Amino acid sequence: MPDSFAPASETSLPIWCVTPSTLEGPDVPDAARAFAAAAGFKGEPGKLLPVPGAGGTLAGFLFGVPANGGDAFAAGVLPGLLPEGTFHLEGNFHPLSALAFGLGTYRFDRYRTKKANGSAQLQLGQSEDAEHLARTVAAVTLVRDLVNTPANDMGPAELEEAAQALAAHHGAAFRTVEGEALIAQNFPLIHAVGRAATRAPRLLDFTWGDPSHPKVTLVGKGVCFDTGGLDIKPSSGMLLMKKDMGGAANALGLAHMVMARKLKVRLRVLIPAVENAIAGDAFRPSDILQSRKGVSVEIGNTDAEGRLVLADALALADEEAPDLMIDFATLTGAARVALGPQLPPAYTDDDALAADLARHALEQNDPLWRMPLWKPYASMLESKMADINNAGAGGFAGSITAALFLARFVEAAKSWLHLDIYAWNPSSRPGRPEGGEAQTIRALDALLAERYGA
CATH class of the missing domain: 3.40.220.10 (Leucine Aminopeptidase, subunit E, domain 1)
Known part of the structure; x- marks a missing residue:
């Protein structure tokens, strides 16, 4: 307890x-x-x-x-x-x-x-329910601790250690693809984003549960620090960039809840863990990069790196056509402009999933808000040189176009949910101290328990 x-x-x-x-x-x-x-x-x-x-x-x-x-x-x-x-x-x-x-x-x-x-x-x-309270507090504490830890002590290797420890605690099978092995195993976007850092990029991958059970896959953006790359952020924009791995932290928090409940799922967790740094071999604006899926990506902005690493991870997850795929990412400032720090936007074409999630979000006091995957805005991501551009033109609908970019890499999954979270409390509120925060995972825990009971 x-x-x-x-x-x-x-x-x-x-x-x-x-x-x-x-x-x-x-x-x-x-x-x-x-x-x-x-x-x-x-x-x-x-x-x-x-x-x-x-x-x-x-x-x-x-x-x-x-x-x-x-x-x-x-x-x-x-x-x-x-x-x-x-x-x-x-x-x-x-x-x-x-x-x-x-x-x-x-x-x-x-x-x-x-x-x-x-x-x-x-x-x-x-x-x-003492057991439910214990696992929920433990999961939220894990998320908060990971996000609050500064990048000098929470780089790709340290994030890997945290994920591996969680996997080991629950008896999950764990593997890592690191450094040049990312090229050999066809994760070119993850490698490109992280190659300029002194700390090697990697893909963390663990599975748990009976393979015959419904497949639920969690994908978390693990950018341990984001300078913006060659499109460098101003100093004020970097102050909170230790939290750019908040998607990975939330994926791990939810994974703990799922495994502690022993839900009837085959759980897979994928975390591309990188640092978007600046060096002579950093990827550049106007570069054209290949993705795992075979979709070529023109780089309109090196500060739109999160969607690049997620693209390779989502493509991998999609290859086994999971019943439900959920990605968590501190992806866009546009989401904060639209809905503020307390209300993460949720994107899905699955109306039943959206309705169930909204109900649980209200019951659990874990708010989110459904936003549209407005297909006409996909034209903002068109490239004259490649299949797609990683940065939407015109400056409009930034959170929606980011979601549409990710949607390009999801085809086989039966249901997909994208969450553009903030993972941070700018100021303290009751039960929610200033700093790193778990967002949407309590609502999702309730939804998964309802669908895939213990």
């Missing part, structure tokens, strides 16, 4: 979750209600009031939660407000409150000399 949660304890203190109306209800002890009135506490959302007990002890806490739903993760602020100890929730708390509490305990202190002190723990109620 994660440190966020505690086993049953007689010393656990109550946290009475109240709204301005339920503060006067029968669930709140008379003494706590009287103290709240004396202290001027009215049950405002996010406010916490310690309630004294006999002899200077604590009797518990009153915590204001939103009425009419509000933020399902409101309880995520509690770990930062409570003293060290064990607590349990009472009253009208949201069904996701325990998860929010667990996610709110996250701290990234790997590089701090002074580590964070022990935090509050939540005792789970009888109705809580």
Whole structure:
């Protein structure tokens, strides 16, 4: 069980979750209600009031939660407000409150000399699924840790180590194609993007589960740092580029959830892990590169490298016609302009998949928004010299044209979903601290569990 949660304890203190109306209800002890009135506490959302007990002890806490739903993760602020100890929730708390509490305990202190002190723990109620909470918090923690780690300690080799450790933990078969072997085994785009770095590019590939079960393949963009290549980014544009492997991190997080649940799938995970660096052998604007699929690609912009490495990985995944193929990528700034950092766009032609995913996203408080694979915009990717250009002309619909570029490399998969995630919280919210973030994987975990039950 994660440190966020505690086993049953007689010393656990109550946290009475109240709204301005339920503060006067029968669930709140008379003494706590009287103290709240004396202290001027009215049950405002996010406010916490310690309630004294006999002899200077604590009797518990009153915590204001939103009425009419509000933020399902409101309880995520509690770990930062409570003293060290064990607590349990009472009253009208949201069904996701325990998860929010667990996610709110996250701290990234790997590089701090002074580590964070022990935090509050939540005792789970009888109705809580402790195993589900444990694997979810573990998966989100894995994603956050990978994304938050700076590129000097999270290059292609370190990302490989993390993926290999996860595969080994679940008994998955793991292989890597590295360096010049990428050329020999026909992954030319992955090699081209990563060849200028001192750290060799590679393709990470692991499989798990019964081969007779439905094939589910996850593909994650693993650009461990993106300078923009010869179309170099300004310094401000590089500040968050350690998170450009956020797609890979989220693919690994979801893979952990799938394998921990022991879903009836044959899971495959593919991660092209590279650094888009600058050197004498960097790929150039106007270069024409071959892809694994045989589609020639003119380079309109070396900063549109993520779709290149994904193209080879998607082509490989597509060769075995999976039942469901999902790719995660921190792909475009255009997605942030359209929907902001909290709402990743989702692209698919599978209406049933889109509807199911939207339902689970709402239930799990793991938002996303379906965007159109608008085929007429494919003309923006036309090249006069090659089969396709990697950068859309005109500057319009950047997230859509990126998705259409990827779609060129998917033909045989029965269903395909592309997620243009941000993988980062620009500022802290309850249960979602500033920094690296898991996006869409809780909704997908629920969807996969519904379709391919344990």
